[in-house]
Amino acid sequence: xxxxxxKLNKKIILIIIFFIISLSIILFVSFANxxxxxxxxxxxxKWVDFNxxxxxxxxxxxxxxxxxxxxxxxxxxxxxxxxxxxxxxxGDFKNFKKSDLDSLVSKxxxxxTMESLSKDFKNYNYYYESYSAVLSQFIGYDSNEQYGVKxxxxxxxxxxxxxxxxxxxxxxxxxxxTHLGNDLMGSIGTPIIAVESGTIxxxxxxxxxxxxxxxxxxxxxxxxxxxxxxxxxPYVTGLxxxxxxEAGDVxxxxxxxxxxxxxxxxxxxxxxxxxxxQLIFDESQVDSPNEIWIDVYNIVEFLKCNRSEVYISNQETxxxxxx
Ligand SMILES: [Zn+2]
Numbered sequence: 033x034x035x036x037x038x039k040l041n042k043k044i045i046l047i048i049i050f051f052i053i054s055l056s057i058i059l060f061v062s063f064a065n066x067x068x069x070x071x072x073x074x075x076x077x078k079w080v081d082f083n084x085x086x087x088x089x090x091x092x093x094x095x096x097x098x099x100x101x102x103x104x105x106x107x108x109x110x111x112x113x114x115x116x117x118x119x120x121x122x123g124d125f126k127n128f129k130k131s132d133l134d135s136l137v138s139k140x141x142x143x144x145t146m147e148s149l150s151k152d153f154k155n156y157n158y159y160y161e162s163y164s165a166v167l168s169q170f171i172g173y174d175s176n177e178q179y180g181v182k183x184x185x186x187x188x189x190x191x192x193x194x195x196x197x198x199x200x201x202x203x204x205x206x207x208x209x210t211h212l213g214n215d216l217m218g219s220i221g222t223p224i225i226a227v228e229s230g231t232i233x234x235x236x237x238x239x240x241x242x243x244x245x246x247x248x249x250x251x252x253x254x255x256x257x258x259x260x261x262x263x264x265x266p267y268v269t270g271l272x273x274x275x276x277x278e279a280g281d282v283x284x285x286x287x288x289x290x291x292x293x294x295x296x297x298x299x300x301x302x303x304x305x306x307x308x309x310q311l312i313f314d315e316s317q318v319d320s321p322n323e324i325w326i327d328v329y330n331i332v333e334f335l336k337c338n339r340s341e342v343y344i345s346n347q348e349t350x351x352x353x354x355x
Contacts, residue, residue, distance in 0.1 A: 242290025
């Protein structure tokens, strides 16, 4: 009798052990799966230091555009060229040497492919994705089927301006902040141009930016910020949030509004356009401490090659339009 019950107990214990092991396996697998999902959800770029020099932008853009317009056998993609160069110089274009680009070009002309040349660079995909987020809509076919630079300088053609690389400098209005853009000094009323096509996400007063306009690119990855627009007549008449604009359109006028809770106040010392670009890889980065604003100084330098010509299109409102 005792032996029999021991045998039965053994059976029960075995069954319990079996259940515990199965349960642990199920729990472990579901935990690992969850982790994998979390990883995928968070698998987007968190930070970009955009320091590609205007020289590197000019040279690679020329290779890209010429190879398409002259229909040469090898078509260059400036973003690929820049990503390769970034791997070579550790992502710091202060070390950019034209000879690095020349040797890359001769390798490609001798039949090597970008795929084989970049396969040993572990950061190539990171640079490619970050630089694409910045530059992918800057070169391509425009509405007239012409291949070239299709983004515009934010200051209209024939209007002078000056700027220097003031990204990251400190600003003291309100509280200590760093400067997340580039200030383009010019005269009040200078027509401001949409750099890229997109949808107007914000239009109105902001304590820091004054009359400002925020435009999101159609692919959602870039938010263009134009601030301190003119007192009384900041925007082209009729423009409102939700409207779409085309690269090269006049959107507003340079001014000195801002640094005030009260609307329509000129509290900025020197008339200028504050121009900024924010990169968005995931919507969680919008309006968060994780915003990615890039240094646009070299982009502004590069865009001097493509300016939008304007004229007074409405005598009554004194509004300008692109030619
Ligand atoms: Zn500024």
